[in-house]
Amino acid sequence: MLSTILTKSFSKDTALLILRVITGTVLIHHGFEKLANIENFADAFVRPLHLPFPIFLSYIAAFSEIGGSWLLILGLATRFGALAIVGTISVAIYHALVTAGFNIFLLELLLLYFASATSIALTGPGDFSIDEVIIRILRSESDEEISQEPVKSKSKPKSDKLINKQDEPSKGGIFQFLQANLLSDTSN
Numbered sequence: 001m002l003s004t005i006l007t008k009s010f011s012k013d014t015a016l017l018i019l020r021v022i023t024g025t026v027l028i029h030h031g032f033e034k035l036a037n038i039e040n041f042a043d044a045f046v047r048p049l050h051l052p053f054p055i056f057l058s059y060i061a062a063f064s065e066i067g068g069s070w071l072l073i074l075g076l077a078t079r080f081g082a083l084a085i086v087g088t089i090s091v092a093i094y095h096a097l098v099t100a101g102f103n104i105f106l107l108e109l110l111l112l113y114f115a116s117a118t119s120i121a122l123t124g125p126g127d128f129s130i131d132e133v134i135i136r137i138l139r140s141e142s143d144e145e146i147s148q149e150p151v152k153s154k155s156k157p158k159s160d161k162l163i164n165k166q167d168e169p170s171k172g173g174i175f176q177f178l179q180a181n182l183l184s185d186t187s188n
Contacts, residue, residue: 009127016126017075023116024072027085031065034058045095064088072120075129082121089114 034041038058046054046061064084071081089110096106125131 013126013128016120016123017128019116020072020075020078020120020125020129023085023113023120024069024081027113028066028069028073031062031067031069034062034065038062045092048099049091049095061088061091068117072117075125075131078125078129078131079121082117085117086114086121089117 038055041062042054042058046057051057065088068081068084068088071077072085093107093110093114096103096110100106
């Protein structure tokens with residue numbers, strides 16, 4: 001049991017779980033504060049940057065913080081949620097630099113959110129996530145499909161097998177796209 005706990009994979013996955021849940025939990029209230037008085041947020045943070053559609057962008061910021069936080073906490077489409085947070089926090093960092101200069105007391109929390117969300121986006125959610133459960137289900141289904149395919153005769157050349165494989169229609173559609181692009185790192 002101790003060797004399982006001390007393994008690199010278990011430690012990494014536990015660290016990612018802690019980082020995801022805490023980052024999402026402490027960031028989510030910022031989105032709800034924006035929604036509580038969206039006009040005030042737009043006047044204080046969006047209009048000084050001279051961005052178009054300040055109310056609309058304020059809603060985008062609020063929902064990306066709320067939605068991104070929930071995605072981090074659940075570990076569902078985690079990289080997408082982390083990228084939504086990175087985008088919003090990047091604008092907040094820019095706002096802080098433009099309005100207050102390099103004020104470390106103002107920037108430190110924003111930089112911590114940025115570093116956390118960027119780390120999660122780059123490393124993925126880890127094994128303790130819904131993303132990983134989905135990937136394991138998709139892998140088991142694709143392994144079942146492979147095992148159920150008839151074995152072709154060995155007399156055909158290998159290049160012929162490759163051509164036949166490429167001519168076959170792709171199965172899985174959206175699930176394969178999600179697995180390949182949005183969910184967890186499948187190389188582990």
